[in-house]
Amino acid sequence: MPSTLHPLTSLTAAGCTAVxxxxxxxxxxxxxxxxxxxxxxxRADVGRRVLAAAAAILLPLGLSLxxxxxxxxxxxxxxxxxxGPARVTAEGLAFALEAGTRTGACVLxxxxxxxxVSAPDLVAALAARGLPPQFGFVLASALTLLxxxxxxxxxxxxxxxxxxxxxxxxxxxxxxxxRMQMVPLVLGLIExxxxxxxxLDARGFGSPGPRTAYRELADPPAHRRLRAVxxxxxxxxxxxxxxTSWPDAGLL
Amino acid sequence: MTSTExxxxxxxxMTSTExxxxxxxxxxxxxRIGTFSFHGExxxxxxxIEICVRPGTLTAVLGGSGSGKTTLGKLLAGWLxxxxxxTFTGSLAQAGEVLEFSxxxxxxxxNPSAWSDRVGYVPQDAAAMLTTVxxxxxxxxxxxxxNRGIARPDMVRRVARVAExxxxxxxxxxxxxxxxxxxxxxxxxxxxxxQAPGVLVLDEPLASLDAAGIIQARNLIGRLTGAGTAVxxxxxxADGLARSASHWLVLDGGTATAVGxxxxxxxxxxxxxxxxxxxxxxxxAVTPTPVxxxxxxxxxxxxxxxxxxxxxxxxxxxxxxxxxxxxRNLGLAVPPGGIVAITGRNGAGKSTxxxxxxxxxxxxxxxVRVSGTTIAGLPAGRVAASVGLLFQHPRDQxxxxxxxxxxxxxxxxxxxxDARAKAHEALDAVGLAGEAGVxxxxxxxxxxxxxxxxTVLARQPAVLALDEPTVGMDRHGLERLQHATAAAAARGVxxxxxxxxxxxxxxxxxxxxxxxxxxxxxx
Numbered sequence: 001m002p003s004t005l006h007p008l009t010s011l012t013a014a015g016c017t018a019v020x021x022x023x024x025x026x027x028x029x030x031x032x033x034x035x036x037x038x039x040x041x042x043r044a045d046v047g048r049r050v051l052a053a054a055a056a057i058l059l060p061l062g063l064s065l066x067x068x069x070x071x072x073x074x075x076x077x078x079x080x081x082x083x084g085p086a087r088v089t090a091e092g093l094a095f096a097l098e099a100g101t102r103t104g105a106c107v108l109x110x111x112x113x114x115x116x117v118s119a120p121d122l123v124a125a126l127a128a129r130g131l132p133p134q135f136g137f138v139l140a141s142a143l144t145l146l147x148x149x150x151x152x153x154x155x156x157x158x159x160x161x162x163x164x165x166x167x168x169x170x171x172x173x174x175x176x177x178x179r180m181q182m183v184p185l186v187l188g189l190i191e192x193x194x195x196x197x198x199x200l201d202a203r204g205f206g207s208p209g210p211r212t213a214y215r216e217l218a219d220p221p222a223h224r225r226l227r228a229v230x231x232x233x234x235x236x237x238x239x240x241x242x243x244t245s246w247p248d249a250g251l252l
Numbered sequence: 253m254t255s256t257e258x259x260x261x262x263x264x265x266m267t268s269t270e271x272x273x274x275x276x277x278x279x280x281x282x283x284r285i286g287t288f289s290f291h292g293e294x295x296x297x298x299x300x301i302e303i304c305v306r307p308g309t310l311t312a313v314l315g316g317s318g319s320g321k322t323t324l325g326k327l328l329a330g331w332l333x334x335x336x337x338x339t340f341t342g343s344l345a346q347a348g349e350v351l352e353f354s355x356x357x358x359x360x361x362x363n364p365s366a367w368s369d370r371v372g373y374v375p376q377d378a379a380a381m382l383t384t385v386x387x388x389x390x391x392x393x394x395x396x397x398x399n400r401g402i403a404r405p406d407m408v409r410r411v412a413r414v415a416e417x418x419x420x421x422x423x424x425x426x427x428x429x430x431x432x433x434x435x436x437x438x439x440x441x442x443x444x445x446x447q448a449p450g451v452l453v454l455d456e457p458l459a460s461l462d463a464a465g466i467i468q469a470r471n472l473i474g475r476l477t478g479a480g481t482a483v484x485x486x487x488x489x490a491d492g493l494a495r496s497a498s499h500w501l502v503l504d505g506g507t508a509t510a511v512g513x514x515x516x517x518x519x520x521x522x523x524x525x526x527x528x529x530x531x532x533x534x535x536x537a538v539t540p541t542p543v544x545x546x547x548x549x550x551x552x553x554x555x556x557x558x559x560x561x562x563x564x565x566x567x568x569x570x571x572x573x574x575x576x577x578x579x580r581n582l583g584l585a586v587p588p589g590g591i592v593a594i595t596g597r598n599g600a601g602k603s604t605x606x607x608x609x610x611x612x613x614x615x616x617x618x619x620v621r622v623s624g625t626t627i628a629g630l631p632a633g634r635v636a637a638s639v640g641l642l643f644q645h646p647r648d649q650x651x652x653x654x655x656x657x658x659x660x661x662x663x664x665x666x667x668x669x670d671a672r673a674k675a676h677e678a679l680d681a682v683g684l685a686g687e688a689g690v691x692x693x694x695x696x697x698x699x700x701x702x703x704x705x706x707t708v709l710a711r712q713p714a715v716l717a718l719d720e721p722t723v724g725m726d727r728h729g730l731e732r733l734q735h736a737t738a739a740a741a742a743r744g745v746x747x748x749x750x751x752x753x754x755x756x757x758x759x760x761x762x763x764x765x766x767x768x769x770x771x772x773x774x775x
Binding site for chain 2: 118119120123133137140141144148155156158159160161162163164165179180181183184187188192195196198199200201202203204205206207209210211212213214215216
């Protein structure tokens with residue numbers, strides 16, 4: 001369900017939350033932000049998709065953090081267990097927890113934004129602020145590309161299955177299936193992009209000069225004030241972080 | 253007609269005696285094409301063509317698959333730009349301005365945006381015209397106006413006017429992704445019309461539309477010519493729309509072989525040589541019923557090749573509950589060797605029904621049996637051994653480097669050492685024996701469809717299910733399709749095809765059924 005917020009407001013909110021969480025560097029806050037994002041995603045009916053995408057990004061990352069910092073953290077003093085050169089230290093685990101929750105919070109917040117923002121609204125809002133329309137188009141295409149490709153792959157899979165191609169459980173069989181599906185997918189995308197480029201040219205997309213917008217977006221003063229406050233808060237969080245870290249950095 | 257004739261000849265095609273000054277007198281668009289070849293290709297895609305269109309007229313460019321219709325249409329409309337897309341010698345003229353091209357670097361440059369203000373083009377695949385990032389029909393329509401900086405009040409007025417003209421007024425708030433084939437075609441035409449071009453080039457505007465969609469598209473074309481727009485239709489069918497044209501240009505092998513009024517060309521040897529499908533005016537069958545089909549009509553056998561009993565199906569709603577039933581208590585029995593056509597309006601559920609035949613979709617109620625055995629519980633990939641289903645987009649099914657490898661894929665596991673012979677046999681059946689070494693992507697669309705058919709035929713299924721097999725097929729392709737399906741039926745294969753082409757269905761099948769209200773009735 002697309003968000004009813006002005007797209008720049010939700011973009012600012014997502015960006016500032018990510019900045020503040022990163023600047024704060026405090027795992028309870030990161031965890032709270034991640035949970036809040038998950039709850040909001042569930043309320044917007046995109047919970048499953050956001051969590052699936054987040055899992056695809058965060059699981060490998062979390063594992064590598066555990067491997068790197070959980071087992072090999074040179075500054076670690078409190079050794080909990082050791083196998084040869086690998087030592088599980090309390091400090092290493094704390095660092096992995098810190099980094100993992102921080103990244104998790106940022107990823108969830110940004111995924112929540114990309115799954116709930118209305119791409120046409122975002123493009124209209126950016127164009128109204130003087131951003132080149134080509135940029136807006138590329139952004140909107142990127143936001144709609146994954147769902148479009150998923151739909152297309154599904155059609156290709158069904159078409160090939162109907163031809164009698166059965167994907168087995170083995171790795172080799174799955175890799176062969178990927179090759180079979182990629183050929184029509186890539187050829188199709190290339191052909192589509194060729195004719196779409198011609199169509200866009202003919203519809204004046206590449207022409208210079210001023211543009212107008214058909215879509216009208218309400219941007220209430222309250223939203224503008226909220227964005228200003230969020231940007232101020234993010235700036236303050238970064239400044240505070242720099243200020244508190246600076247003396248330490250200077251001593252090193 | 254040669255490339256050295258003066259551009260003046262454009263004023264009246266095939267009469268090359270008029271002086272150059274006569275060119276733009278009453279023509280909105282004229283072209284003299286000496287040669288046009290794509291970069292990197294030695295053979296010319298187009299040569300020796302002259303065309304001239306006048307305001308408020310309908311011109312039909314007729315020819316078979318691969319005859320150069322689309323290339324000509326795109327060249328006229330600036331979608332293929334001389335110098336940018338290929339090398340062009342000849343001239344293009346619009347609104348009295350003549351551009352001469354010699355194929356050199358100092359040729360004039362065409363600005364596609366400015367050119368499309370005067371000559372609009374709508375591709376056969378209407379979806380290719382759309383941006384894919386607009387959320388409503390109104391915004392999609394306004395895209396071309398926004399890019400030209402038209403003030404919003406003016407834009408709103410023009411969107412409303414064009415929507416009224418194209419019958420889209422009630423759909424302005426709809427998401428373009430949810431439109432039917434006919435609605436999408438009208439939206440694509442509207443996107444070109446909103447720029448108020450004097451000429452509109454439409455590539456196969458009636459392809460894959462149902463009867464209602466065809467009537468709406470034809471009415472729209474009538475309104476456009478009535479309002480003074482010159483319409484050029486590119487078609488591989490001499491159908492009712494083409495026959496209502498004032499002028500025909502017959503294309504064969506990239507060159508114009510005949511030009512003139514329809515009544516002079518309809519029985520011309522030039523038209524007969526092309527792959528153009530020639531319908532009778534009444535839209536009844538003109539292809540004589542092949543003897544092989546009638547001979548293979550069998551009495552219902554004890555065990556039908558395909559049997560559907562009490563099939564009911566509805567797509568689940570977003571909230572997980574069952575939606576409105578698309579199929580209701582549907583029954584169908586196809587004997588071995590029987591050929592059944594299923595027709596119906598866009599969105600009636602025809603493709604959904606076909607997907608039940610091989611298990612890609614499972615019925616909510618009822619049963620599907622192939623050669624007497626239920627397919628319930630079998631994965632679609634396994635059912636495919638006995639039910640071959642061809643989709644509307646053949647290229648989705650193709651992935652090999654050569655035509656022969658495509659047909660041979662997985663065959664050895666199925667038929668052992670006979671695989672090579674079976675592959676050649678299947679290619680022969682669809683007339684692709686001479687193109688075994690060609691890359692599938694290089695085949696024209698109609699041959700890709702035949703190749704996809706061959707990949708299924710080679711596996712010798714008991715049932716053949718074809719989704720709109722005649723779309724995009726020229727006469728040669730249709731003949732191959734007809735022979736291949738008749739030969740399969742003669743071997744005892746049960747054939748089910750979904751089609752809008754009633755003339756083809758009546759001529760080439762044993763039964764024609766309509767899917768209406770979720771069940772089948774005889775037509």
